[in-house]
Amino acid sequence: LNGRIDLAQAESVAAIVAARSTGALRASVRQLEGGLSERLRLARRELVGLLARIEATVDFSDEDVDELDWGSLAEGLGRVQETLLHLLGTAFVGRALEEGVWTAIVGKPNVGKSSLLNALLMRERAIVSEIPGTTRDTIEELLEIGGIPIRLADTAGLRVGGDRVEQLGVERSVRAMEQADLVLAVIDLSAPREEDESELLGAADADRWIIVGNKSDLVEGDTGGLEELAARVHRSRRSGESDAPGPARQCRVCTVSALAGEGIDDLRSHIQDLVTGGPGLHLEEPILASERQRVLVNEAVGSVSEAMAGVARGEGEELVCEDIRMAAQALGRITGEDLTPDLLDEIFTRFCLGK
Known part of the structure; x- marks a missing residue:
């Protein structure tokens, strides 16, 4: 010009x-x-x-x-x-900088999705309750991680049953899980393992999912460890891909205590790495x-x-x-x-x- x-x-x-x-x-x-x-x-x-x-x-x-x-x-x-x-x-980083990375927090009711949202935001944004189904509609907030705008969405818990309003929220959660740029799939490390948890982990997409094991402060020994969680994810994904050729790609896993704030920095690093390919990559060079x-x-x-x-x-x-x-x-x-x-x-x- x-x-x-x-x-x-x-x-x-x-x-x-x-x-x-x-x-x-x-x-x-x-x-x-x-x-x-x-x-x-x-x-x-x-x-x-x-x-x-x-x-x-x-x-x-x-x-x-x-x-x-x-x-x-x-x-x-x-x-x-x-x-x-x-x-x-x-190109993805450029689009992320322009539009933000739509990130859906998904999981069963009462696994700590809202607590995780609050921990990432470092403020009380969502209502936290021990009553399952408290979050019935999607709550969206904007935060910044590693210079990237993240459009964070807390979704309704994935479960069968509940009233019509809750089921509408669950349907939105499923759509968010399918369409989001990034998915934080939360599981409760302190709860007994259930079949629907295996179904959730089996659907994990290594390119855009991070498995977050929450409530690590409530478990003892190796049951809440990172290696044990990674093994659970791997078994579930292999079971869900029994007909797929070759080994399943490793999915990112992270253990946190959302209420205590433990492991949140590690989760932020996982999010940044998944979006940019590494700490600060592409932000100081042409995009x-x-x-x-x-x-x-x-x-x-x-x-x-x-x-x-x-x-x-x-x-x-x-x-x-x-x-x-x-x-x-x-x-x-x-x-x-x-x-x-x-x-x-x-x-x-x-x-x-x-x-």
């Missing part, structure tokens, strides 16, 4: 104003400083260079131009693809912060993949060129750059043709 900032940087200005967490603010400032733009420009510059090399070989075959090295071309495309796939891997950026990088990845496949199959230069051109155009649309002048400059400056 007027030669001062590009389109991606301009988007970050609006993102700074709308930032809902310190992580979102840090990521937006990083983008305004040009971190993402520079990463995209380097990838696009390599694509333009590869495109120029092919077109120079084809269009100026009578000139003193080296023969096209397809192996080198494949290596260049591979480097670009690695960069783009890494950026695409930040794809908007849906527009995510869509365009995904388009570029697809085009580069097609170009790589074309090179491997020995397709003609024109088809490979078109795929590379589409990838470069997609990246250029993120920053607002145009392709044609860059391509012409690359051809005539790198190969000294037409002089």
